Amino acid sequence: MTGLFGWVVQSGVVQGVIIGATLAFLTAILIMNVVIRGLTTEVNGWSVIPRAGRPGNGFLVRAACAKALPVVNVFEEAAYWKSTKDGAGRRxxxxxxxxxxxPKGGFPPNDAFWSLTVADLVGYATRNPVARSSVNDRSEFVTNPDGSVEIHLQHTAPSGQEQNWLPVPGRRFTLMLRAYLPAATVLDGTYRVPRIERVR
Known part of the structure; x- marks a missing residue:
């Protein structure tokens, strides 16, 4: 066994295979990143990939979409918007x-439901004192006099606005907005998710 291990360590062939495999992997990642940028539409700091999940996508497109959104439905079944920055482009x-x-009536139009989820940069849910990692169409929001709804995204509870609070971790985070059975205005790109405004 020692002799085999020594041969593996000293073999130029084995080392070449390892180096080649590593370079191939890194090249594949770079190519997929380029492909996904070409498929992504960004509006108001939110990115969306309408072609994700389509059975007719080629191998490279499927791989790139899986890297960006590992498990997704076709866009007609579920629309996914993702953001890691505010409306001004800041992380x-x-x-x-x-x-x-x-605005009033401005939640993502759909024939099923919508949800807004906060996660870390890897995509895992984050812990918070109220065990709330998402809000959705069943949440009992407090509305403004004009009918609009303000969702507060912050680490500590907003005084007097706890009902509209979606806690975020004390570090960088990601937001994912989903609409299931999205309406035609989502499918044709007419609907736009509002900007995330930094207030402090």
Missing amino acids: LHGRHDYVLRF
């Missing part, structure tokens, strides 16, 4: 407070 971070303001 989302828990040391700041944000507001996502939906």
